[in-house]
Amino acid sequence: MTSNSTDNTHSNSDFWQEDLLGRKDVANYLSNYLQRRYQLKPDEEGFVLALNAEWGFGKTFLMQAWAKELQYQKFPAVYFDAWKNDFTPEPLIAFIASMHEELSEAFKEIPAKESLEDAIKSLGKFVKPAIKGASLIALKRLFNIGFEELEGLVKGESTDFEYSDSEKSEDKKELVKKLGETLKDSLNEHKSKAQAIVAFRKKLSQLIDALKAESKFQLPVFFFVDELDRCRPNYAIELLEGIKHLFGVPGIYFVIGINTVQLGESTKAIYGTGFNGHRYLKRFFDQEYLLPEPNHEHFTAALFSNSSIPEISEKEWLTGLSQALYPGHGLPKLFELFAKAFGIGLRDRRRVMRIIEPALTAITEKTIHPCFLFFLAFLYERDSTKFEDLLAKKIDIDVVARSYIDEKVRIRYRTPSSDFSRNGGSLADVGIKEIAAIYLDHYEKSLAEIRKAFPGIVEFPYTLIERVTEEHLQPEMDSRSSKSSIASYPSLIRHSGQFA
Known part of the structure; x- marks a missing residue:
């Protein structure tokens, strides 16, 4: 059967509308590759592709959207979240149940459904042996029994072999006899299991043959297994072993979403x-x-899109970024500038977001100063000791800047004389260090002291601090001693930094 290329995209539904990391191109490439591989090697006994990626690289979204698109293109495709089924003792049973449910729905109007039902029924005797080979070794060490005696036990032969002095007891003889019976039962179960595997693979092959006769579906059949690295290591290994032994059939393709480093360590x-x-x-x-590392700006945008940070419309965010210079400006753009200034990669961006998200969520004031909050969060992530030393005035901002801030990263702005149009006014720029310095100079002062420092027109970035003077106090509060909202930011970062 000739496979349609994934370039023949659908017109009724777009499964990639929320593709913030550009993963559609990856899915298109892999779809074309795997479909072409099947055309060239239709008799290949199954194929398993590991889709290796770190957390946050868009692996789950890619696999879910890819599976839906394949289904739309009439390829049988099943998506299985291993992590959501990690509570079950038998990983293969959970997987096969999911496979049965999804494919039964897809095949409900075609004869191939009968082949699917036959394949599922063939697994009736697929049970885990009561004692595995490792238990045989443990038994040998425990009773000092040779493998010849173990073989005799399984075959039902005499158990009257020599014991050491410490083992001469009728209780132990009886125990060994019972263990021999258990071993025999286990080996019989193991034989049944092996027979069930052969039967299942035969039925799967019949299912593939039935699908070849159907004009409604294309081959191969795709199975997507995701979040395996988050599962218990024994659960993950058992599922992989089951996939290897059960599904090695022409026309069956697996895509396993995994972080091989993480799962490798957990094994x-x-x-x-x-x-x-x-x-x-x-x-x-x-x-x-x-899976290639996503574009940094797209990754940052995805971090904010998937966060619980309040909607922009609910707050006034004093970023200092103008629409004229930073189209689509906002928190993601400001975050990206700070990330570049501190020179951190994608993994560290995630850690900083784990600090910023709860901190921003905890702020109840309408006006928020993300420049100060971001500076504190990035510094805390890079070096919590320097964070504390800076706030305790044991070191100054220059020490921090020399260690961690790239002063070539600048925020451009238009001077107050500008009309803030795209083409008018003069341009200036300021570094992260200078913005942080003015906040550090004022955040501990009372509102009265801050208001006194800005009696007239000031230029950016001092306009950010000037806005603090607009904060309203409760009638019973005294501006001479009351602190502004930004005074709480260091404490917020300390608390948020405790989230793992």
């Missing part, structure tokens, strides 16, 4: 600290695709 909890988890995981995958 050490099972196999020991010296275990090479990444190399071990590679045995489950035919290929590994490293």
